[in-house]
Amino acid sequence: MLRRLDDNWRNGTNCFDLPGEKLLGLFSCHQLIGVGGLNQDPFMTNCRAGRVRHLYLGQCYRGMGLGTLLLQQIIQDAVIHFALINTHAPHAAYSFYERLGFQCLADQDISTHRLQLIAATK
Template identity: 40%
Template sequence: MGKYDVKQIYNLLNFDLGHLVKESKEDGFRFVERLVNDYKNGSNTFNNSGEGLFGVFSEEGILVAIGGLNIDPFSNDQSIGRLRRFYVSKEHRRNGVGSLLVKKIIDEAKGYYKILVLNTDTEQADKFYTSLGFSKENHYPNSSHFMEFKS
């Protein structure tokens, strides 16, 4: 694994996500495009308390993975966070980049939430998230996986 740096992104508009949008759409996923659109129109800027947007940058400073943490918009419970808009560039998969990013988001979530949820419908993502300690259950609205934090 090369050298990667996980950083919080305070203004998404300062970064070029064109390559991630294009690649994710080619993969059949539209959530990176949705991330950019929601950020631009102000409907989700990851700036409420307990929220954040995080990126993994290569040694060259290129954004190779992105993921966000929101208060779960599908629940009325403020103690539930949601991992959202998670994407790792194809050429950087299977070398720890995704794990690095999820672990950063989990660490961040522990300071604000009792439960972290996410939704995915691919077998590959299911295996990835369960390997990191998520349980596969739809106990929470619009979610496929969750993780409880012990207080």
């Protein structure tokens, strides 16, 4: 996942530079320990949908609430631009997303979870 993030950034495929998009980094002692991105959802072009992309936290930093902190910031930023956000999570991360209010989308292949945002203002 991180290699794909780097490749897509370098070749211009995904630079998180469209309206509402961003790429966040989480650092400890000047070392990057986690990343998480927010894109316009390319699979839902007819509505204001965002998509959580490349959410990753280094193995030794998991279980400390840092992934939650990162995803909460993504959600807070998404509210400004999007009415909902989707993600395609690995099965092991389902409970992580569900604890933060995401609903499981059992009938979809492209997205596993969705969070309906309350106060989209744009």
